[in-house]
Amino acid sequence: MQYLLTIILGTIGGLLARFYMLRRDYRQYPSYPQGWAIHLFIGFIGAFLGSIIVPSVLEQEFAAVSFLLLAASQFREVRNIERSSLEKIEATELVVRGSAYIEGIARVFEARNYLSIITSLFISIVSELLKFNLTLRLIGSTATGLLTAGLLNYLMRGPSISDIADIKLAEINFDGPILDIGGVKVSNVGLDSVREIYQKYGVAAEIHPKDPDAKATLSNIGQMQAIAHDVSSMVGVRMDVGEQEYTPLVRRDPVSGKLVIVIVPSEDDEQAFLEAISNVPVLEGAIRKPLRSVAGRMMD
């Protein structure tokens, strides 16, 4: 087994890369340790596949390589698994994620397995190239693994709301029963007692897009729902099942394109609230870039 070390190095490297990417993600996928076991195992399969590509090519087993690539296509199934399981638990969320957010999460989980495959592939290439010296081989493989995983992770990191918009606190006003945040009419709150709770405990913010691209991105309904979900899952929401009055709301000002969000959090901490909004990821499916078009630039 002359390739044993390469396969072991590649597999471990790919698995560690998957683990590293899993760690950064517990907020989106909170069901560890079971969820971790599932993803680490799929990551292990991916890492193993990646690491045996090089030995197969060296042995000129091209049939084996084709089969490996065929096996890699199975990872598309990961996206379906993620999507359906998140859709199933959607009904149990006080504030729903929305289908756009679920799709984004599912896509990320699929992509991460490919990253794990690529990492282990690179490690095994380096390991085979540095075969003449064991120390060099170990150091080279480790460095390649760290570099690849770090770089891919960096490249895959999408922007968050604070990158595309300015966020500031806003006042909660009532115009009769109409809840008004920064000039945007948000909803009709019927009861005096509920209005009092909003005045007392509610927090609100305005999200001002920085440019026309951001404006178009923030106008996506899925993005708005993702903000509502993430913020309420981070700062908590003071509501029970069926209390629709306290549902966190995100609304858009059609003139300026700014968003307003209002929520009655479990803890009244305005800084935490702003921090939560800043960290909401910009959904891949929501990103629009009108400035890349001639018409979009003419409007700017």
Place this chain on the structure above:
Amino acid sequence: MKVRAAGQILAVVTMHREKVGGQAPIFYTESQEETAQIATYLARVFMAAIHDLGNGVYIIVKH
């Protein structure tokens, strides 16, 4: 697939008999407090939201 009544007026609560009519169940009340009380109960039963139409008429709407 679960069928739900969404975006529909489930009930109307008011003190003003002359302002309402039609198909939705209407609950007449004697005082402002009673109106708020009944509206709250109904909203909890239907897991719906209470909206104030501004003229003393409250509607219960499922969103």
